[in-house]
Amino acid sequence: xxxxxxxxxxxxxxxxxxxxxxxxxxxxxxxxxxxxxxxxxxxxxxxxxxxxxxxxxxxxxxxxxxxxxxxxxxxxxxxxxxxxxxxxxxxxxxxxxxxxxxxxxxxxxxxxxxxxxxxxxxxxxxxxxxxxxxxxxxxxxxxxxxxxxxxxxxxxxxxxxxxxxxxxxxxxxxxxxxxxxxxxxxxxxxxxxxxxxxxxxxxxxxxxxxxxxxxxxxxxxxxxxxxxxxxxxxxxxxxxxxxxxxxxxxxxxxxxxxxxxxxxxxxxxxxxxxxxxxxxxxxxxxxxxxxxxxxxxxxxxxxxxxxxxxxxxxxxxxxxxxxxxxxxxxxxxxxxxxxxxxxxxxxxxxxxxxxxxxxxxxxxxxxxxxxxxxxxxxxxxxxxxxxxxxxxxxxxxxxxxxxxxxxxxxxxxxxxxxxxxxxxxxxxxxxxxxxxxxxxxxxxxxxxxxxxxxxxxxxxxxxxxxxxxxxxxxxxxxxxxxxxxxxxxxxxxxxxxxxxxxxxxxxxxxxxxxxxxxxxxxxxxxxxxxxxxxxxxxxxxxxxxxxxxxxxxxxxxxxxxxxxx
Numbered sequence: 001x002x003x004x005x006x007x008x009x010x011x012x013x014x015x016x017x018x019x020x021x022x023x024x025x026x027x028x029x030x031x032x033x034x035x036x037x038x039x040x041x042x043x044x045x046x047x048x049x050x051x052x053x054x055x056x057x058x059x060x061x062x063x064x065x066x067x068x069x070x071x072x073x074x075x076x077x078x079x080x081x082x083x084x085x086x087x088x089x090x091x092x093x094x095x096x097x098x099x100x101x102x103x104x105x106x107x108x109x110x111x112x113x114x115x116x117x118x119x120x121x122x123x124x125x126x127x128x129x130x131x132x133x134x135x136x137x138x139x140x141x142x143x144x145x146x147x148x149x150x151x152x153x154x155x156x157x158x159x160x161x162x163x164x165x166x167x168x169x170x171x172x173x174x175x176x177x178x179x180x181x182x183x184x185x186x187x188x189x190x191x192x193x194x195x196x197x198x199x200x201x202x203x204x205x206x207x208x209x210x211x212x213x214x215x216x217x218x219x220x221x222x223x224x225x226x227x228x229x230x231x232x233x234x235x236x237x238x239x240x241x242x243x244x245x246x247x248x249x250x251x252x253x254x255x256x257x258x259x260x261x262x263x264x265x266x267x268x269x270x271x272x273x274x275x276x277x278x279x280x281x282x283x284x285x286x287x288x289x290x291x292x293x294x295x296x297x298x299x300x301x302x303x304x305x306x307x308x309x310x311x312x313x314x315x316x317x318x319x320x321x322x323x324x325x326x327x328x329x330x331x332x333x334x335x336x337x338x339x340x341x342x343x344x345x346x347x348x349x350x351x352x353x354x355x356x357x358x359x360x361x362x363x364x365x366x367x368x369x370x371x372x373x374x375x376x377x378x379x380x381x382x383x384x385x386x387x388x389x390x391x392x393x394x395x396x397x398x399x400x401x402x403x404x405x406x407x408x409x410x411x412x413x414x415x416x417x418x419x420x421x422x423x424x425x426x427x428x429x430x431x432x433x434x435x436x437x438x439x440x441x442x443x444x445x446x447x448x449x450x451x452x453x454x455x456x457x458x459x460x461x462x463x464x465x466x467x468x469x470x471x472x473x474x475x476x477x478x479x480x481x482x483x484x485x486x487x488x489x490x491x492x493x494x495x496x497x498x499x500x501x502x503x504x505x506x507x508x509x510x511x512x513x514x515x516x517x518x519x520x521x522x523x524x525x526x527x528x529x530x531x532x533x534x535x536x537x538x539x540x541x542x543x544x545x546x547x548x549x550x551x552x553x554x555x556x557x558x559x560x561x562x563x564x565x
Contacts, residue, residue, distance in 0.1 A: 037478045038063050042183040061126040064075030064184035067139045071177040078170045079108040096326050100153040103330045107146035115141040133190045140182040141441040142388040145408040147175050166256040182278045186440045246557040249281030256290040265296050274301040282306040286418030291316040298337040306553045309347035312376040318350040322357035334362035342370040351379040361385045369552040386411045390547045403433035412446045412543050419455035419465050434477040444478030446541040449565050451485045468496040472503035480541045482512035495525050510537040
């Protein structure tokens with residue numbers, strides 16, 4: 001039996017024990033309602049009621065705990081199913097189907113981590129501090145994103161019907177379980193002022209951790225670390241990043257010529273310690289200028305890594321994987337990161353597959369509380385995959401054509417230059433394709449004080465290319481452009497549909513206080529989900545409120561504005 005199966009069995013037994021124990025009073029708190037009452041507030045009321053086929057009254061917290069336990073059990077069984085398929089002879093599947101199944105395995109393992117942590121956090125409490133509630137809502141939102149990514153990859157791989165028939169029902173049921181758990185959690189644990197899009201509390205997440213931890217660099221460093229630190233300071237790379245407010249545990253140098261600690265970025269990442277605690281200091285990787293042709297992956301156990309280059313266009317990480325060449329969109333990324341607390345500074349991330357190769361990701365980011373500062377992302381279709389959790393981008397450059405900022409993170413872009421490139425003949429450009437699929441997810445794309453312009457190749461082309469701010473990839477797609485300069489390349493309608501009237505009533509697209517010829521809203525779409533918002537509404541999508549940035553960004557040293565500008 002696999003570890004996942006053991007975990008699944010453990011939580012199933014745990015659930016049965018709680019339901020059959022004589023001390024039900026410790027699990028069922030005073031009467032509040034039946035499954036009928038609470039299930040009607042979820043996106044899948046019938047499936048919810050069928051999951052709780054008894055009329056024993058309980059409160060929202062009881063049903064929330066039971067739902068998350070059921071979801072965890074289902075996730076373990078789904079992972080076991082994927083692992084079984086991957087053990088079959090490779091001749092059973094096309095190569096891209098194997099890659100899609102490997103993506104599903106990776107994502108299912110993340111879901112078990114997220115659900116286990118959530119279950120442990122709420123098992124014995126009916127109340128949470130608002131920050132912890134936001135953390136758990138973020139994790140539960142990501143479980144839905146992970147399942148949707150698995151499904152999208154399998155569909156895109158054109159898996160044989162037998163595989164799809166085997167996995168479609170577990171994927172569908174898993175999505176419903178996750179959605180119901182998220183709904184129960186949102187209604188039961190998330191404070192009223194933080195439900196939906198209203199997030200207002202401000203506090204520093206490291207305030208309690210800083211007691212006993214020296215600010216700035218550790219008092220003692222090895223001679224080698226001291227030399228690296230002095231070298232970086234001479235290059236003025238640490239003036240705004242690794243400064244007195246940032247704790248550093250170790251520094252290493254990557255240089256292709258062999259004079260550093262490592263010659264490849266992946267070797268430096270492998271040397272980073274595993275599962276470091278928040279507040280213990282960054283493992284800093286300085287990547288000397290040069291073009292690094294490698295596919296970098298920073299796994300979930302490589303936390304608190306800070307990667308610093310010599311500047312945009314000087315330190316370049318490049319690759320050319322694409323969907324046309326057999327990769328999944330998820331694994332076409334030149335640079336992929338899921339390790340919490342990742343920070344990148346002064347680096348260009350590039351995918352050179354070109355527009356003819358369709359989806360080709362430069363960076364895929366699924367790292368919670370991650371930040372990119374003064375970085376460039378270069379590609380065409382699907383350049384920057386802001387996959388999940390909480391992210392921040394400051395003073396960055398993003399280049400692409402179709403859906404080139406996409407995903408389902410809670411992400412803010414601030415002071416960035418967003419440039420549409422020349423697509424293939426007959427194509428139109430869309431800057432964003434946001435992937436929120438559930439009304440209770442706390443996700444979306446917020447673009448603040450950025451410039452939206454044509455890249456040089458598009459600006460000098462003797463053709464007219466329709467360019468839009470975004471289109472709804474999923475049913476509750478959420479995107480806001482505010483306080484930004486929008487050039488004339490943007491079509492007067494502003495936004496493009498995905499397919500027919502899909503999501504036009506359920507999406508949330510908004511604009512606030514933008515400037516430039518492309519910001520005129522007199523001819524914008526008239527969809528039910530499109531809004532011209534005021535300052536009060538716009539404030540909900542700022543760094544402080546939308547990503548809880550005041551809790552974690554100060555520790556990164558990356559500059560930011562918490563509210564409106």
